[in-house]
Amino acid sequence: MATKSSSVRLRPDVDTLPSYVPGERPAPGRQLYKLSSNEIAFPPLTAVSAAMVDAAADLNRYPDMYATELTEAIGEKFGVGAERVTVGNGSVAVLQHVLTAVCEPGDEVVMAWRSFESYPISVQVAGARAVQVPVDAAGRHDLGAMAAAVTDRTRAVLLCSPNNPTGPALTQTELREFLAAVPASVMVVLDEAYIDFVTLLDRTDGPALLADHKNLVVLRTFSKAYGLAGLRVGFALARRRLTTGFRAVSTPFGVNSMAMAAARAALRADEQVRGRVAEVVAERERVVTALIGQGWTPPDAQGNFVWLGLGRRTAAFADHARRHGVLVRAFAGEGVRVSVGEPEGNDLFLELSAEWVQRSVDGVLELA
């Protein structure tokens, strides 16, 4: 056997993977408002913690490989059979499995940009090429341009609604039109991670379109409205044939027993979850109204976060916020994404944003 080199060779494109930049975390011992990862500020519900403690008693056993009870509970909630549900270690992992199941080298995956930063990584890991279609000036998907970007090589389109990090959401009408415009052989993945926070009248309802559109895949997560980001549970809803493929490439036992128990308890606590979501939405409206009053023009915020397009002032704003006790997510040269947190954290952010405007009025710096 010929060996050309004495060291292990990585797949060449691994070096060129874009890196995921996690939201900044406070240094140990430092009291900061962490508005950098779109988490919910509430601790886990009592029923959820109790379910985890219960499940902990059986941790010497492997979890149910087929996640039978969880997929049934999810299926029931969304009015689809359990055989259409693929669960995974966060919806980021599920998306990786979804793309891996359909993409071959040279295939293209169309996405809006800027959108969720894990998309280009997942696409490249799946061996495909990301085709990025710029969001419009209002931070919205340009669905016409995205449909036009579909070629013979396109295997999938990723739609993020509401779009992380800019905030606007698609309507169900737009989604229907898009599905009608795209060939049925192209998989359309609708990432509805923040759907529960959407207050548009015609908000998307991906699961309702599954029966009519066999190329549709809906991604959901327990990390946002359900407040379980640290637990890592997400899922995809799709037709049975695709689901079988997604499951085939998934990591066996990808969701642990405690996470499955917690996710089921969270689904049962729907009313409390709705209550928390309503509080977040009320805070979001308060923050957005205040920002507009200060002179900002944020895009329509339909998630649990707001976007300030600060351009080249982005890093300066993020540093300023950090020094004053608020962590935001900076996208260098573009803007900052600020999660809606506890009211005190939002207040502090609003003080900083007001001060920033005042400094720009005073000519100390430009707003963007």
Ligand SMILES: *Cc1c(COP(=O)(O)O)cnc(C)c1O
């Ligand atoms: C937060 C987020 C998710 C959730 O990812 P998990 O892996 O389930 O935590 C998915 N999509 C988008 C766009 C997100 O912002």
